[in-house]
Amino acid sequence: MQLHFEDERPLFIQIAEQIEDAILSGVFPEETQIPSTTEISVSYKINPATALKGINILVDRGIVYKRRGLGMFVAKGAVGKLKNRRKEEFFDNYVSKLVSEAKRLGFSKEDIIKMVERGFKE
């Protein structure tokens, strides 16, 4: 996991996204603990306030919740919630970028559909 300081998104958003990625890929299953603010800030070498801000985004979205005295845990249903949101964003994040790059390179719609089919086979 790595942060990109020149990324146009602020660090705390990147932190939130990377934890979401880890939840989606099963690194942190539902009802298990995620690393503490201190662990996250030490490992990324960022200010603890920034790490906390990132985690708070996940709290607001209902992805993680606080267990008093224990730390932050992945909420039940978090994976489903994340998938739904990412599905909604899929067109903007991937399809529209794919199409604009395809146009720049001179690919036809059919070329792209063929490639997508190949992608699913591999």
Add this chain to the structure above:
Amino acid sequence: MKGLSVTNVTKRFGDITALDRINLYFGENRIYGLLGRNGAGKTTLLNTITGRIFADEGSVILDGSPVTENESNLSRIFMMSESNYYPENMKVADAFRWTGEFYDSFDRDRAVELSGRFGLSLNKKIKSLSTGYGTIFKLVTALSVNVPYILLDEPVLGLDANHRDLFYRVLIETYSENPATYIISTHLIEEVSGIIEDVVIINKGRIIRNEPRESLLSKYYCVTGHISAVDEFARDKKVIASETLGGLKNAYIEGTPDKRSMPEGLSISRMDLQKLFIQLTGEGGNMQ
């Protein structure tokens, strides 16, 4: 009032005005980055804050009373600096004991533990330490002293990449467990960029920027693309700097980009702190 206030501080050395009417406030338990080029006035400012040198004008107030006139204030603030004030024959272990005499809050166990992590031998004489280990000795002291205001002047001087990495981790650990106000003066801006919350930029004895890192960085962005497209896009905008590579151009622009109306072929990236610093303080910079 809690916090460290620097009010209208001016310091002259002969004809040179090293600090020119400095006004700053350092709040409790925040990490500040004090950034400036060589000779900008960083060390003079830190020395003035800790009462090592006296300002010609102005005052430094710590938690409500002048820092230099109050014995208890001086034990609430610690400065780690490039110069060494320890007797040269003193061993590391003795220096820790000595620091404990001056600072009740000094945690010797912590200092010994950190020395172990950095590979600093307690039996070595301070004068025999290499540049890197001399810095490590001072860092270990600063990170074990447990006072509310800790000033670090060039904390990574002479440290290799591994030791710098360890220092940043230990700094964050220490800050998380025992919050304090840290003022870090460094040239390695990229490395501390994520750690500092607030940025103070000093240039030629004057404060030119003083605000949270996020808000400072959100005021600028970088546009990349074909020269003509970038020039067309930037025509009605405030460009603080630009660079070209063949037909490609980067323009650094003040303001917030409207991502929905970006012309085809242009891409936006975020300004990073080091780039911004160079533009603000560099030769030919027009942002004084």
